[in-house]
Structure formats: C-alpha cells, structure tokens
Amino acid sequence: MLPPDEPLAEIACTVNGRRVAGRTPLRQTLVEWLRAELGLTGSHVGCAHGVCGACHVRLDGAVVRGCLVLAVQADGGTVETIEAATGPEVAALREAFVAHAALQCGFCTPGMILQAAELLQQNPAPTREEVRDHLSGNYCRCTGYQPIVDAVASAARAMQAGGVEGA
Amino acid sequence: MTPARFAYVRPETLDAALAVLAREGEGAMPLAGGQSLVPMMAMRVARPALLLDLNRLPGLEAIAVVEGALRIGAMARHASVLAHPAVAAEAPLLAMALREVAHPAIRNRGTLGGSLSLADPAAELPACMLALDATMVLASAAGERRIRAAEFFIGLYATARRPDELLLRVEIPRAAGWTAWFEEVARRRGDYAMAGLAVMARRAGGLIAEARLSFCGVEPAPRRLPEIEAALVAGADAAALLPRLAEPLGSAETPAPYRLHLAQVLLRRATESLHAAA
Numbered sequence: 001m002l003p004p005d006e007p008l009a010e011i012a013c014t015v016n017g018r019r020v021a022g023r024t025p026l027r028q029t030l031v032e033w034l035r036a037e038l039g040l041t042g043s044h045v046g047c048a049h050g051v052c053g054a055c056h057v058r059l060d061g062a063v064v065r066g067c068l069v070l071a072v073q074a075d076g077g078t079v080e081t082i083e084a085a086t087g088p089e090v091a092a093l094r095e096a097f098v099a100h101a102a103l104q105c106g107f108c109t110p111g112m113i114l115q116a117a118e119l120l121q122q123n124p125a126p127t128r129e130e131v132r133d134h135l136s137g138n139y140c141r142c143t144g145y146q147p148i149v150d151a152v153a154s155a156a157r158a159m160q161a162g163g164v165e166g167a
Numbered sequence: 168m169t170p171a172r173f174a175y176v177r178p179e180t181l182d183a184a185l186a187v188l189a190r191e192g193e194g195a196m197p198l199a200g201g202q203s204l205v206p207m208m209a210m211r212v213a214r215p216a217l218l219l220d221l222n223r224l225p226g227l228e229a230i231a232v233v234e235g236a237l238r239i240g241a242m243a244r245h246a247s248v249l250a251h252p253a254v255a256a257e258a259p260l261l262a263m264a265l266r267e268v269a270h271p272a273i274r275n276r277g278t279l280g281g282s283l284s285l286a287d288p289a290a291e292l293p294a295c296m297l298a299l300d301a302t303m304v305l306a307s308a309a310g311e312r313r314i315r316a317a318e319f320f321i322g323l324y325a326t327a328r329r330p331d332e333l334l335l336r337v338e339i340p341r342a343a344g345w346t347a348w349f350e351e352v353a354r355r356r357g358d359y360a361m362a363g364l365a366v367m368a369r370r371a372g373g374l375i376a377e378a379r380l381s382f383c384g385v386e387p388a389p390r391r392l393p394e395i396e397a398a399l400v401a402g403a404d405a406a407a408l409l410p411r412l413a414e415p416l417g418s419a420e421t422p423a424p425y426r427l428h429l430a431q432v433l434l435r436r437a438t439e440s441l442h443a444a445a
Contacts, residue, residue, distance in 0.1 A: 002169065009175065027170045029205075048168035049206040053272065062246070062275040067168075068205045069276065072175060073222060115272060136356040137270025 002028070009072040015040070016084035024071040031055040031066030033074075034081060042082040042110050046139070053138035056111035057081050063118045082110035089117035092155035102151035104142035111138050116152045125156055170208035177220040181227075181306065184333060187219050189308040193330040195219045199242060199281030202273045227280070227335065232257060236302075236338040241280020246271070248279055258299060258339050260347035260365060264291040267349075270357040280334045283319075286326050286388065288416060289359040291351065293320050294383035297391055298347075298365040301339045305332040323387040345369045346444055348437050351384065352429045360384035361421045362429035366399070368441045375400050375445050380437070385415050385430045399438050406431035406438075 002025050012021040015038060024033050029048075034040040034057065046054035048067050055066035058080040093113050096102070103109045112135065119126055119134040126134070131152045132145070140148060178184040187195055196215030198204055199222075207213035221227065227242035230251045237257040239248060248254050249265040268274060268282075268291055282292045283303070296303070296316035303319045305312045305328060312332070319327050328334060351363030363383040368375045378396045381389040392412055398405035409431050417423035 007172065007174075026175050027172060049209045050202060050273070053270070056272055059276075062244075063272045064276045065202070065272050067209070068202055068273075070175075070201070070205070072177075073201075073220065118271065133356055134271055137272055 009075075011072055011075045013074045013076060014078045016080060026070070026072060028071045029055075029067045030057065030059070030069040030071045030074050030079070033071035034066065034079070040081045040083055044107055044110065046107065051139070052108070053111040053115065054108050056114045056138070058085070058114060063114050082114060085114060085117065087117065087121075088159060089120040089155070090114075092120070092159050093117060093152065096151040096155035096158065097148075100147045100151040100154060102143060102147040103140075108138060108140045108142075112140070112148060116155070119152070120156055120159065125160060126152070128153060168209045170205075171211055171214040173208075173215050174217045175220065176217065177223050179223050179225075181224055181333075181335075182308075184219060184221065184224055185306060185308045185331075187217075188331045188333065191217055191219075195330075197221055197284070197333060199284070200244065200277035201281075202269065202277035203281065203285050203287065221333070228278075229336075230254065232341070236340050238336050238338050239279055240336045241278060241283075241334045243279050245269075245274035245277045245279070245282075249274065257341055258295075258347075260295050260299060260349055260367060261292070261339075263347060263349040264295050264351075264363075264365060267291055267351050267353070267357070267360070267363070273357075279337065283337070284326060284328055284334050286320055286322075286324050287359075288323055288387050288389075289363075289384040291349070291360065291363055291365070291383050294363060294365040294381040294389040295349070296320075296337060296339075297381035297389050298367045298379045299339045299342070300367075300379060301337045303337055304335045305329075306335050307332045311335070317391055320388045320390070325388070342367065342369075344371070346441060348441055350433055350436060352433070362426050362433055364430070364433040364437055366437050366441065368399070368445070370445045373445055375402070375441055378441075382413070382430055382433075385426050386413060387416060395434070399434070399441070402438065402442050404435075404438075406434040409434060 006025040008023040011024045031043045044054040046052035050068045057066045131149050195217045198218045198220045227240040229240045301316045346368050348366040351360040366380040369377040378399045395405045415423040415426040
C-alpha cells in the first residue's frame with residue numbers, strides 16, 4: 001500500500017467502454033490502478049517489471065505491458081482488459097484454450113489471450129514458429145507452452161474455417 | 168516494485184518540453200515509451216526527480232522520406248517502424264533488426280528515440296544507426312543540432328545528448344545499391360543480444376565496394392570498425408582481426424571470450440552471405 005500522503009494525479013479515460021474519472025497515485029502503474037481502483041482483477045501482476053506479460057491490457061488498441069505504463073499515462077485514452085475483450089479472435093481463443101487444456105493455474109491466460117488475439121488480427125494463419133515468436137514475451141510456468149501453441153493454431157484454423165461467431 | 172516518488176509533467180508542445188529541460192537539466196528525465204525507464208524505476212535503479220512525459224508532443228512519431236532521407240521521429244513506436252512501408256523500402260536493416268527487439272507488447276510501446284537515447288550496449292537500433300550512417304537531430308531551447316551517429320554513441324548508456332536536449336528524429340540517407348545484413352545471438356527470442364551485427368554493404372560490379380558495420384551487445388558502445396570493414400570488403404578473414412580490435416564486455420552469464428567468439432561467428436556469416444549475394 002502506498003502512504004496516505006501519496007501525490008495524486010487526475011485521470012479520465014474509457015475503460016471497457018465505460019467513462020471513468022478519478023485520481024491515481026502518480027507512481028501507480030496502469031495494471032495496479034485497474035485492479036485496485038476499478039476492481040478489474042483479470043489483468044495480473046506477475047513480475048511487475050516488464051518481463052512476464054501477465055499484466056497485458058489493450059491501450060488505445062495496442063496490447064501493452066500494464067506494469068510498464070503509468071496509470072496517469074492512460075488519461076484521455078481507451079483501455080480494454082480481458083474482462084471486456086471481445087472480437088472473433090478472443091472468442092475462438094477462449095474455446096481453443098479450454099479444448100486444448102492450454103492453462104493449468106490460469107495466471108498467464110489473460111495476457112496470453114490478448115497477445116494471441118493481436119497475432120490473429122495481424123496474421124490469420126500463423127505458423128507455429130510465428131505463434132511462439134508472438135508469445136515470446138508471455139511466460140507460462142505450468143504448461144510448457146506446447147498446448148498454448150496448439151490452442152492458438154487451432155483457433156486460427158477454426159477462424160479460417162468460419163467456425164467461430166463473433167462474441 | 169514501486170518506484171520512488173517523482174514529480175510529473177506532460178507538456179503538449181515541444182517548446183514547453185524544452186523549457187522544462189532548460190530549467191531542470193539532469194533533474195528531469197524524459198519518458199518516451201518507458202519500456203526500459205519504468206522497469207529501471209520499479210527496481211529503483213533510476214530515481215528521477217521529475218518525469219517529463221513526451222507522449223503528448225505532436226508530430227514526433229512521423230515516418231516519411233524527405234529530401235532524399237528517411238526521417239523517423241523519435242516517438243515512433245517500434246511496431247510502427249517495423250510495419251512502415253517506407254522503412255521496408257529505404258532501410259530494411261531496421262526492419263530486420265526490429266524483429267529481434269524485445270517482444271510484441273514492448274514493441275507496441277517502445278520508441279526509436281527512447282532506445283537510441285538510452286544507448287543500452289545490447290540494443291540493436293544504435294548499431295543500425297551506425298551502419299546506416301544516420302544523423303541524429305536534437306533540439307534544445309537554444310535551437311536544433313545535428314550529429315552523426317558515429318559521434319552520438321559515446322559509451323555505456325552514454326550519448327552526446329546534453330541534459331537540456333531532446334532527440335527529435337533520425338535521418339537516414341537513401342541507400343540504393345546497398346544490401347542490409349543483420350543477425351544476432353540471444354538465448355531466447357526477444358532476449359538481450361549476447362552479440363549482434365548490423366552491416367550495410369554497397370555492391371558494384373559483382374563485388375562489395377564499401378561496407379559500414381557495428382556490433383551490438385559486444386562492446387560498451389556501438390562503433391564502426393574501419394579495419395574490419397576493409398577486411399569484409401576485401402573478402403578477407405575479418406573475424407581473425409577481431410580479437411585485436413574488439414573490447415568485449417564480460418558478465419557471469421556471457422563471459423568476454425564467449426561474446427568475442429559469437430561476434431566472430433556473426434562476422435564470418437555476414438562476410439560469406441554478402442559476398443555470395445554480391
């Protein structure tokens with residue numbers, strides 16, 4: 001917890017489609033603010049210094065490390081977290097992650113899904129190597145990654161086949 | 168993992184940002200993409216008194232060919248540079264190197280100017296600026312200043328940027344007839360380079376006529392190595408000269424002799440590949 005006399009900054013932004021205004025400690029990161037102030041605990045704090053990818057959120061449409069952006073920097077911006085992540089890629093990935101048991105503890109899963117969805121938006125038919133490349137900044141300590149790559153590849157195939165409706 | 172306290176300003180014009188730097192000097196730390204600075208603050212390796220957030224300054228992310236040079240604004244994000252058709256056409260070396268820069272989420276936020284201004288010895292982009300013979304354009308309240316990449320990187324995390332200056336953009340001369348080569352060795356995709364090599368080679372009449380190169384991750388700062396460049400042009404065993412010329416960094420994970428070995432491997436691959444393509 002930060003001390004009570006912590007310097008604050010005004011913040012007003014759109015989070016998961018909702019206008020939010022309030023104050024944030026200057027040195028609070030975006031992921032900490034989303035979790036502590038807005039109760040959006042789907043984005044996780046793992047390493048807290050930009051290595052593990054558990055904190056990924058979308059900021060102005062791009063997937064970023066929530067621990068490497070200060071909350072005050074989201075002022076005026078648009079944030080989307082796993083709680084409200086929509087689109088056909090996310091829907092396909094959600095199904096495929098379950099079908100392939102691409103998680104055990106699930107701590108890394110929100111970050112994985114957001115990062116993999118970005119890949120499928122940019123590249124609808126990635127090779128396994130491209131999947132591994134794109135997820136290289138997301139750590140999983142349970143699965144050994146094989147089922148995650150399986151799930152992303154499977155989601156891509158399902159989308160190519162038109163088997164998934166937009167969420 | 169909470170940073171030490173800092174004050175924060177987010178100017179909306181370049182003049183306002185430069186006024187802050189003129190007033191505060193080294194007390195103000197420019198915040199570009201924050202993909203190195205924020206973790207350094209989280210670990211309290213960096214404890215800036217004042218963060219000068221550059222993310223609202225207009226126009227600094229532009230990428231365009233102007234007067235025969237590719238101009239890339241300092242706030243251009245790595246992902247934008249990597250995807251930009253003008254970069255693919257005019258400076259494919261940058262696109263080759265950027266694929267090795269960190270991970271997608273970091274490339275979405277990190278900036279060219281931030282990487283160049285930090286001058287991490289393992290960073291790919293400073294080495295590319297030397298191979299591309301880029302010019303850095305800096306601004307202070309007193310005006311603009313231009314400096315060649317070869318004079319910009321002066322040491323470990325050290326550049327010729329004065330505390331009252333901001334890097335505005337780089338200008339990369341168009342390079343028709345030049346071939347780009349980039350490769351690095353890292354433990355995993357996106358990890359820091361244990362050794363990397365950026366080369367630009369000009370072909371003429373089936374031969375290599377000229378070459379510019381710099382390693383990254385090998386020495387404290389990227390630099391041109393004229394004797395190595397001459398040997399590469401001649402098709403000689405440039406790698407054999409490296410132990411005499413290079414001053415490799417050492418660490419517990421990557422001892423200096425191993426870095427030197429990797430640098431030699433890369434140099435041999437580059438020589439072979441560029442001569443085969445010439």
